[in-house]
Amino acid sequence: MLTPAPSATKPDPQDLLAWYDRHRRELPWRALPSVIADPYRVWLSEIMLQQTTVAAVKPYYLNFLDRFPTVEALAEAPSESVMQAWAGLGYYSRARNLHACAKAVVDKHGGRFPGTEAELLKLPGIGAYTAAAVAAIAFNEKAAAVDGNVERVMSRLFMVEEPLPKAKSLIRALTEELVPDDRPGDFAQAVMDLGATICTPKRPACALCPWMVPCKARAEGLQETFPKKQKKESGQLRKGAAFVVLRADDTILLRTRPPQGLLGGMAEPPTSEWMPDYEPSRAVLDAPIEARWQRLPGTVKHVFTHFPLELTVLFAKVAKGTPAPDEMRWTPRLSLHEEALPGAMKKVLVHALGDIPGGKAKASAKA
Numbered sequence: 001m002l003t004p005a006p007s008a009t010k011p012d013p014q015d016l017l018a019w020y021d022r023h024r025r026e027l028p029w030r031a032l033p034s035v036i037a038d039p040y041r042v043w044l045s046e047i048m049l050q051q052t053t054v055a056a057v058k059p060y061y062l063n064f065l066d067r068f069p070t071v072e073a074l075a076e077a078p079s080e081s082v083m084q085a086w087a088g089l090g091y092y093s094r095a096r097n098l099h100a101c102a103k104a105v106v107d108k109h110g111g112r113f114p115g116t117e118a119e120l121l122k123l124p125g126i127g128a129y130t131a132a133a134v135a136a137i138a139f140n141e142k143a144a145a146v147d148g149n150v151e152r153v154m155s156r157l158f159m160v161e162e163p164l165p166k167a168k169s170l171i172r173a174l175t176e177e178l179v180p181d182d183r184p185g186d187f188a189q190a191v192m193d194l195g196a197t198i199c200t201p202k203r204p205a206c207a208l209c210p211w212m213v214p215c216k217a218r219a220e221g222l223q224e225t226f227p228k229k230q231k232k233e234s235g236q237l238r239k240g241a242a243f244v245v246l247r248a249d250d251t252i253l254l255r256t257r258p259p260q261g262l263l264g265g266m267a268e269p270p271t272s273e274w275m276p277d278y279e280p281s282r283a284v285l286d287a288p289i290e291a292r293w294q295r296l297p298g299t300v301k302h303v304f305t306h307f308p309l310e311l312t313v314l315f316a317k318v319a320k321g322t323p324a325p326d327e328m329r330w331t332p333r334l335s336l337h338e339e340a341l342p343g344a345m346k347k348v349l350v351h352a353l354g355d356i357p358g359g360k361a362k363a364s365a366k367a
C-alpha cells in the first residue's frame with residue numbers, strides 16, 4: 001500500500017466544523033443546528049443520494065415523505081407504490097432494498113433504526129457508507145462516512161497517489177483519524193458539503209477552503225489531478241428492439257420486469273433480449289403480438305451504469321378488444337404516469353407516441 005505524502009500541518013477538524021457552522025447547506029432532510037436528526041429521514045436521503053445529485057433527489061424525497069411519512073408507513077406500502085414513487089431516480093435495486101429495509105426495521109427493531117454502524121450494516125441495502133452516515137448524523141456515533149466526495153477531499157488533502165478503488169481502505173483510515181469525538185455527525189456533513197461546494201471535481205475553490213493551508217495537493221498546485229483513478233473499461237454496447245402497441249381504446253401494452261436484476265419490478269413496453277449482436281432487421285420475430293408492425297426511424301439510446309443500450313422501436317395499432325398476451329396488460333395512455341416506468345422506457349414511449357404524461361425523459365433518438 002502506498003502511504004500518503006507527509007503534510008507539514010495536520011488538517012484540524014475544528015477548522016472544518018467552524019466553516020460548516022457558517023456555510024452549511026440547507027437541505028430538506030437536514031436537521032436544524034442543535035436539533036437531533038430523524039434516522040428515517042437521514043437514511044431515506046442517503047439511499048436516494050447514492051449516485052444521484054441533490055437537485056434531482058429533493059422533489060423525490062419530499063414526495064416520498066409525503067406518501068410515506070414514517071418507516072412504518074413505508075414498510076406497509078405495496079411494493080408497486082414504492083417503485084412508482086421511485087421511478088425516475090434510477091438504480092431500482094435501491095428502491096427494492098429500501099422497502100425491504102423499512103420492513104426489517106419494523107419487524108426486527110420495532111420501527112426504530114438501530115443506533116450503531118455495525119447494526120445498521122446488517123439491514124438490507126445499507127452499505128458501509130450509509131451505515132456510517134446514519135450512525136454519525138442521526139446517532140452521533142464516531143463513524144467515518146466515506147463516499148466519492150469524501151474520497152476526493154481526502155485524496156487531495158493527503159495527496160494519496162494510490163489510484164481508486166485500491167486506495168479506498170487508506171482513504172477510510174485517513175478519514176477515521178480526522179473524525180472528532182464531539183460532533184461526528186456534523187463532521188460527516190461538513191466533509192460532504194466541502195466536497196460538494198468547494199472541493200469540486202473541476203476547479204476546486206481552494207482559496208475558500210478551511211483546509212487550504214494543510215492541503216498537500218493544493219500546496220503543489222496538483223489538486224485537480226486527485227483522486228488518481230484506475231482506467232475502467234466501459235461496457236459493450238447492447239442492442240435490442242422495443243414494441244409499442246397502441247390499442248384502439250387508447251391503451252398501451254405493458255409488462256412488469258422480473259423483480260430481480262436490471263430495472264427489476266419496473267414497467268416497460270415488451271422488448272427483445274438486449275445483446276451486442278442483436279440484428280434489428282429481424283426484430284419482428286420477437287414481437288409479442290401479431291400485428292402490422294412499423295419499424296420507426298432512428299433508435300433510442302440510453303446509458304446504464306454498466307453498458308450503453310440502443311433500442312430499435314417497432315410500433316403497431318391493434319383493434320379494440322385485442323387481448324393482452326400472458327403476463328402483459330393494457331394501460332390507458334393517460335395513466336402512463338402512474339406506471340413505474342424507468343427513464344429508458346419513457347424514452348421508448350416518447351419516441352413512438354410523441355409526448356406522454358410524465359414523459360420527462362427526452363427521446364435521444366438518432367435518425
Ligand code: SF4
Pocket residue numbers: 153156157198199200204205206207209210211212213215216217218223
Ligand atoms: S485546498 Fe483545495 S484541493 Fe485541498 S481540500 Fe481544500 S478545496 Fe480541496
